[in-house]
Amino acid sequence: MKNVFALIVVPLLFSQTVQAKEDIGDMVTRIDRDCVLVSQSTDQDEDFKELECKAFGGFQLKISGSEGRFSPKISHSGFDVTLKDPDAPHDMASNEIKWIYAREYFPSGEGRLTWLGLMYALKVGTEVQHYGVRLEKRMSCVIAISQDSTAVMRAILNPSTPCEHY
Numbered sequence: 001m002k003n004v005f006a007l008i009v010v011p012l013l014f015s016q017t018v019q020a021k022e023d024i025g026d027m028v029t030r031i032d033r034d035c036v037l038v039s040q041s042t043d044q045d046e047d048f049k050e051l052e053c054k055a056f057g058g059f060q061l062k063i064s065g066s067e068g069r070f071s072p073k074i075s076h077s078g079f080d081v082t083l084k085d086p087d088a089p090h091d092m093a094s095n096e097i098k099w100i101y102a103r104e105y106f107p108s109g110e111g112r113l114t115w116l117g118l119m120y121a122l123k124v125g126t127e128v129q130h131y132g133v134r135l136e137k138r139m140s141c142v143i144a145i146s147q148d149s150t151a152v153m154r155a156i157l158n159p160s161t162p163c164e165h166y
Contacts, residue, residue, distance in 0.1 A: 020104040024116075024157065029054045029097040031063060038062075056099045057115035057135060063092065072097060072120055074133070074140065081140040083133065084164075086124045093123035099135075100156050117156030119149070132156045134163065 029035070034054035041048045048066035055061035055074070062073045068089035074081045098119040105111040118133040132144035132152035141163035144155035155161040 020106050020112075022102055022104045024100065024102055026101065027056055027099045029061060029099065031092060031095050031097070035063060041066075053097070056101075058137070059115075059118075059135065059140075061097065071122055072118075074118065076137045076140065079138040081133065082142070083131070084142050084145065086122060086129070088124050090122045090124045093121035093128045096120075100153070117143070119152055119156065121149070134161070 031051070031053065035051040036053075038050045038052050039048070040050070046066070047068065048064075049070070050062055050064040053061040053063060058076055060075045063070060064073055065071055068091070069085065070091045071085050072083065072092075074083070099115060100117040100119065102114045102116055103111060104114075115135045117135055119130060121128050121130045123129075128147065130144075130146055130149040130152040131142060132146075132155045134141055134143045134156065143161045143163060144152045145164070146152050
């Protein structure tokens, strides 16, 4: 009986001490392919639309706006995440929204996926601003706004980057 116990417990203990391998990747929501038009203006004097888009990690993603101010809106479990939109008219600068994840996998074949952040770009006039959002369910927040997309990615990958209060 002791041998059977050792055959079961020892491998379990060993599998917990073996280092997991981790890699970083991204999935993309393409606005032209992965979104469905929910509503839009039928009056020439008004300008509004709302699209519902493919999302990951239990999040919901919409692109919406009016009067030349179109941008993403995200929520998790019915809770809207506060994102910072420019005051000036703006639109999506890219057809893509990136969802950044960390994937851990163990020698046993088990794995775990953690959604780290969301990246998108808005165009205001001729200027493009890249936005980084930390994804932590209801505690998600904007952590970076920059003209440099690499800086935004570094902020997403750094777990100590604080939420910005714009």
